[in-house]
Amino acid sequence: MRQLSPLAYVPRRGTLQTASLGSVGLFLGAYLVICFLSSDPMVLLAATAGAAIAGYGCQADRAVRFSLRLGAFLAVSMIVINAIVTSRGATVLARLGEWPILGRVDITAEAIAAGAIIGFRAMGTMVVIGVYSACVDPDRILRAVHGVARRSALTATLISRLVPLAAADQARLSEAAELRGPGATPVGRAAMAHRLLSGSLDRSVDVAATLELRGYAQSSGRTRFNREPSRFDTRFRVVGAVLMFAAITSLVTGAGEFVQYPEIEYSPDLSSIGLAAMFLLAGFTTWRRGGRQNAR
Amino acid sequence: MFAAAATLAAAALLVSGCGFGPGSQEGSAELIVSSDYGRQVLVEQTLEDLTESETALRVLDDSAEVKTRYGGGFVQSVDGLEGGTEAGRSLDWFFAVNGIVAERGSAEFPVNAGDQVWWDYRDWTDAMDIGAVVGAWPAPMTGGYDGEVWPVNIECAGDRAACETVRGRLADENVDATIQMGLGTSPEGSLRFIVGPWAGISADEESMKLTEKPARSGVFANFEESGGDDTLVGLNEVSEPVQDFGPEAGLVAATRRGQGPPTWIVTGGSEAGVEEAASALTSADLQHRYAAAVIDGQIFSLPLP
Numbered sequence: 151m152r153q154l155s156p157l158a159y160v161p162r163r164g165t166l167q168t169a170s171l172g173s174v175g176l177f178l179g180a181y182l183v184i185c186f187l188s189s190d191p192m193v194l195l196a197a198t199a200g201a202a203i204a205g206y207g208c209q210a211d212r213a214v215r216f217s218l219r220l221g222a223f224l225a226v227s228m229i230v231i232n233a234i235v236t237s238r239g240a241t242v243l244a245r246l247g248e249w250p251i252l253g254r255v256d257i258t259a260e261a262i263a264a265g266a267i268i269g270f271r272a273m274g275t276m277v278v279i280g281v282y283s284a285c286v287d288p289d290r291i292l293r294a295v296h297g298v299a300r301r302s303a304l305t306a307t308l309i310s311r312l313v314p315l316a317a318a319d320q321a322r323l324s325e326a327a328e329l330r331g332p333g334a335t336p337v338g339r340a341a342m343a344h345r346l347l348s349g350s351l352d353r354s355v356d357v358a359a360t361l362e363l364r365g366y367a368q369s370s371g372r373t374r375f376n377r378e379p380s381r382f383d384t385r386f387r388v389v390g391a392v393l394m395f396a397a398i399t400s401l402v403t404g405a406g407e408f409v410q411y412p413e414i415e416y417s418p419d420l421s422s423i424g425l426a427a428m429f430l431l432a433g434f435t436t437w438r439r440g441g442r443q444n445a446r
Numbered sequence: 447m448f449a450a451a452a453t454l455a456a457a458a459l460l461v462s463g464c465g466f467g468p469g470s471q472e473g474s475a476e477l478i479v480s481s482d483y484g485r486q487v488l489v490e491q492t493l494e495d496l497t498e499s500e501t502a503l504r505v506l507d508d509s510a511e512v513k514t515r516y517g518g519g520f521v522q523s524v525d526g527l528e529g530g531t532e533a534g535r536s537l538d539w540f541f542a543v544n545g546i547v548a549e550r551g552s553a554e555f556p557v558n559a560g561d562q563v564w565w566d567y568r569d570w571t572d573a574m575d576i577g578a579v580v581g582a583w584p585a586p587m588t589g590g591y592d593g594e595v596w597p598v599n600i601e602c603a604g605d606r607a608a609c610e611t612v613r614g615r616l617a618d619e620n621v622d623a624t625i626q627m628g629l630g631t632s633p634e635g636s637l638r639f640i641v642g643p644w645a646g647i648s649a650d651e652e653s654m655k656l657t658e659k660p661a662r663s664g665v666f667a668n669f670e671e672s673g674g675d676d677t678l679v680g681l682n683e684v685s686e687p688v689q690d691f692g693p694e695a696g697l698v699a700a701t702r703r704g705q706g707p708p709t710w711i712v713t714g715g716s717e718a719g720v721e722e723a724a725s726a727l728t729s730a731d732l733q734h735r736y737a738a739a740v741i742d743g744q745i746f747s748l749p750l751p
Contacts, residue, residue, distance in 0.1 A: 237499075237501075245465050245469055246464055247463045247464045254499075411553075
């Protein structure tokens with residue numbers, strides 16, 4: 151059986167899964183904003199941990215682990231690349247001589263720190279997007295956009311349905327090709343792509359005919375999709391608003407400024423410690439009373 | 447086998463200038479930090495403990511409190527003196543190595559023993575592009591720039607006496623220079639000294655820059671014709687004429703086109719002015735100056751206050 155992508159949405163009765171799109175957007179959006187705005191390593195790591203805790207609280211374990219792995223890989227790559235391409239900074243740790251294109255390469259502590267900040271940002275962003283992707287039903291987003299951009303919503307809906315279908319087609323065709331036995335000529339990628347494309351075109355014509363029969367071509371009034379408000383909406387709105395306010399305030403006041411060049415200067419003050427604690431603890435907002443086991 | 451290969455690789459890395467830490471190099475360099483076109487010197491020191499990884503920014507950071515912007519590539523403030531806009535005028539930090547204003551960022555510009563690094567905080571509204579300055583005499587001729595040392599040629603467009611004075615001043619600094627009569631006689635890629643009265647050198651492509659504003663020439667001076675004489679006029683930072691030095695005054699200025707060697711202009715309104723300018727080619731007379739006007743042995747820094 152084909153395994154779902156770790157980032158794919160799985161319907162569960164978690165808090166983020168049941169809350170309204172707006173409240174989830176505000177809550178996770180605050181994490182995204184702090185990841186983009188802050189250059190304080192403590193705040194970035196706390197926000198990453200907070201987003202991971204939020205994901206665990208909604209049983210998005212696989213998404214969190216996958217995002218953390220990918221984020222860590224990105225972070226390490228950023229550190230290595232930045233250390234090699236940027237020789238700025240006062241603290242030279244190693245001299246790697248003259249390189250083609252790059253010229254003189256000096257590994258500096260400052261370039262490593264600057265790379266780490268970019269890496270932490272990428273890791274935090276990956277975790278937030280991973281949690282969002284695993285906990286928010288894409289169909290709900292499409293329904294939400296339906297009112298404002300009907301054609302785009304229809305296109306997105308079709309893509310979200312037809313792309314997995316094409317992937318399933320490819321798996322079926324590959325399986326069928328393998329079942330022809332070891333003596334059969336191997337099926338090349340071009341032949342497979344040709345078969346998939348023609349199959350997709352056939353299916354597109356069928357879908358178009360169905361849509362026409364159902365009257366999608368005619369303009370119609372907006373369809374309303376009503377859903378029961380979640381009891382977690384207020385919680386996410388309040389926490390999201392507080393986090394967003396704190397994130398923007400920290401940008402304006404310059405709290406937790408981490409200077410990388412020409413020398414590393416970092417003196418976390420109370421406001422940056424508070425901000426980090428706030429983003430870390432806010433991750434538990436997704437947890438229900440009694441722990442995550444009760445959330446099933 | 448593996449150990450031998452590793453040892454060989456390590457040896458190759460060491461030979462090619464690799465290693466842990468910043469390394470070290472013999473000799474010393476000079477650092478000058480000033481403001482207002484060198485009028486006010488804030489720091490002047492000889493840097494003894496040079497490392498192999500020295501850059502124009504690192505030597506500055508070792509001697510002053512530096513703040514940078516744009517990922518550490520642009521010096522924003524030194525000891526609290528911050529770049530920006532003041533009363534509609536733009537002020538920032540610029541640096542020159544051996545009298546040549548670098549076209550690369552300070553964080554990428556290597557500093558070697560014998561170099562003179564000059565950081566200056568100045569108003570660049572009227573002259574952003576100043577290619578070379580005279581304040582590092584004789585470093586451009588002795589130390590070169592960015593690993594390149596150019597042969598020195600004196601193009602004589604007036605009395606040979608002034609050209610001999612220039613050669614003598616260069617010889618005092620252990621620089622061999624060839625005197626050639628006429629303009630444009632220097633071989634390609636050589637550092638030119640154009641020596642002669644303004645009337646004799648104004649046709650030269652580099653000298654001709656002085657007929658334009660400092661925004662193009664990079665020199666806050668020009669010559670005006672007055673009663674049949676060429677008279678030297680000194681300008682201030684906003685390119686306004688401030689002082690008429692007369693035809694007997696001399697001018698020492700340096701320009702640079704593209705990435706080639708600089709051109710030094712030693713001239714005056716008359717032969718006497720050229721001789722004045724040639725006599726001023728000493729460290730004591732030229733230090734901390736972008737260009738200099740000379741009259742009766744008195745040196746004036748250009749731009750004028």
